[in-house]
Amino acid sequence: LMQTTEYDTIAAISTPPGEGAISIVRMSGEESLEVATKIFKGKNLQDVQSHTINYGHIVDPETNEEIDEVMVSVMRAPKTFTREDIIEINCHGGIVPTNKILQLLLQNGARLAEPGEFTKRAFLHGRIDLTQAESVMDLIRAKTDRSMQIALGQLDGNLSQLIKNLRQDILDVLAQVEVNIDYPEYDDVETLTTRLLKEKAQEVKARIEELLKTAGQGKIMRDGLATAIVGRPNVGKSSLLNYLLHEDKAIVTDVAGTTRDVIEEYVNIRDVPLKLIDTAGIHETQDKVEKIGVERSRRAIGQADLVMILLNASEPLTVEDRQLLELTKDKKRLVILNKTDLPQKIEMAEVKQIVAAEELLSTSVLKNDGLDELEERIAKMFFNGIENSQTTVMLTNSRHIALLHQAKDSLQAVLDGIEAGMPVDLCQIDMTNAWDVLGEITGDSYQDELLDQLFSQFCLGK
Ligand code: GDP
Ligand code: ZN
8 A cells, every 4th residue: 555645745536527518637735736837838837826717738748748728726725625735627528638637647746636535634624624524525415405405504514513512511511510529518519510410411412312303304315215116017117217217307326426336316306305226126127027026125115215106096906915015004105096097996995994095196107197296295295394494404414313322322321320329420421421422523523544434435536
């Protein structure tokens, strides 16, 4: 492994791969200006003012070959994202010139940036805190306008501020406890401090619990609502999938923007991001006899946050239908009676016995009937109750969620300790623990491995 100094000069392509109108190659570090000057023909970049855009050409200094016509942004430290000198080369976007420019930078003194390394530097230089760094990541992955807003909110520091307030409250009470312990000669000190600790632990714990309630929704906004479409062969699964994918709403995304080989299908239904599970199974078997069924469905259902079960309304219920209904009875589900354009043979009385009215709806995918209602139901199911909470913080990040659970446990330990009559200085340890754990969220107390692991989840060039 190559040894690298912490703040050497790094470079990467920071626009997504593919043929865009322009691409940006970005470089950060002490030698950025020097490196760029070696391959740039135009004004002397070392003389230009900070935060200017400069027209010129990229030229291979060895062969004198002209690579591309470019605009070069020069941003000097410290007023930059990383708080280091940053150069951004806007070039014409073809893969070949963009890669060539990156290569030239690497040959002339820069090192290839690791994934997330630009953002990591911004963090290490105090430009942003950890929740903000993570929201950069969330923004890159945002699936809908709403998840974009949540990420932007965190970028503004909403969550950080909330966590900082909680920590300050804990710190205040810890200080108070210290003072009280230092003056044991006063009467009732033990009782007073215990009461204080108890009150604060309860209060902070309640606020954490409030925050944790947003976690399920937040995760869905970020990762998408895992949705399985199931039903026996020929009920209309592929037709429904095509409808969902075709309404101009389909986004095909690579997972987390990092691994290029895992493709998942997303659709936005009225701002609910659905992550469709096992659509390969549905695509594959189209026009063939489906090698069902229940086993594959069972797996998809297991992973799903929402199951859409299709039944054929023009046929009587089958054993398989009943199995699927049984399998999903504890799940969030929509039971869709399809093919309502044909004469109805399904036993409605039986269906209504096993399926709650609010889970049930009818469609004809063929005739485009009932599909608006379907979308409406999906949106209702998931925005009910959070409509009014737009302004509050929503937890989208599993690391934050895990740490908040830990903090909550520590606070519970404080309360249990007090209940059991433990001495104040022992309860104080758990309280301090909660303070530490909360600090990990914002990065006020962090470990190196955590940072490496966290920032390596970013895309290259971020
Ligand atoms: P899958 O096997 O569950 O994926 O079902 P498909 O989507 O492949 O549909 C099977 C057949 O049913 C196709 O010929 C569709 O055109 C047809 N179909 C789908 N939805 C409807 C509907 O609402 N009404 C009618 N009459 N036919 C439908
Ligand atoms: Zn099919």
